[in-house]
Amino acid sequence: MAGLQERLDEFKKAFESGAPPYNAPHEAIERMHRATAELKASGLEDGALKVGDRAPSFTLFNQDHVPVASTDLLREGPLVVGFFRGHW
């Protein structure tokens, strides 16, 4: 199966072509590029937590409204934490 980046690139190419099914207007694509470039230039990435930092602990509700505590998960082993913007 194709790698994740390959899949993302394919989607981006289809989206930015302006063709169906996305029919993305050129102006919309420009705005997205501008926002990404500005965020990149802001240097916010550099301020994010890094290797060697202590990870903040959290207790959050899962998809079934059950509270999940990072400290409980870490008792069992290493933890992979992903941040996802959303389903949209």
Added chain:
Amino acid sequence: MMELEALQEIHSQVSGLGAQIVVLTPELERYTRALHNKLNLTYEILTDLHLKTAEQFRLVFVLPDYLRDLYKSFGKTLDRFHDEREYRLPMPARYVIDKEGIIRAADVNADYTIRPEPSEIVRQLRALTIRLGRTGDSIRGGKQGGECHANTSR
């Protein structure tokens, strides 16, 4: 979405290494539940309500007005999805945290169209497991550890 599917593909390998995956999103539970079902995920999606945890990882940014208007016109109403009006989002990020709570691998990219392969996580966890085996049950404070793939210089 593609990222969640790609994480699903490595979940059994991650479990086999004694590790777990969680994904944090500012979206409310009604959306995480639907997504979890739709993608048949076996790891959990946690609602990071009002981005409290993303803030602590220092990943939060505010969507600029011109993009907010665009998203609204597409029906991407983040205020409804997140229960807030500010249109804040987390930068896409992945962390590997060891048992002691120390970050051992980090990938953060302001460009959400560029993501590392999930197989990287498996590699990083293997490296962590090997180090653990070599140095006993604690690697806290070890400076030799760590894999940094933050794309901070691009």
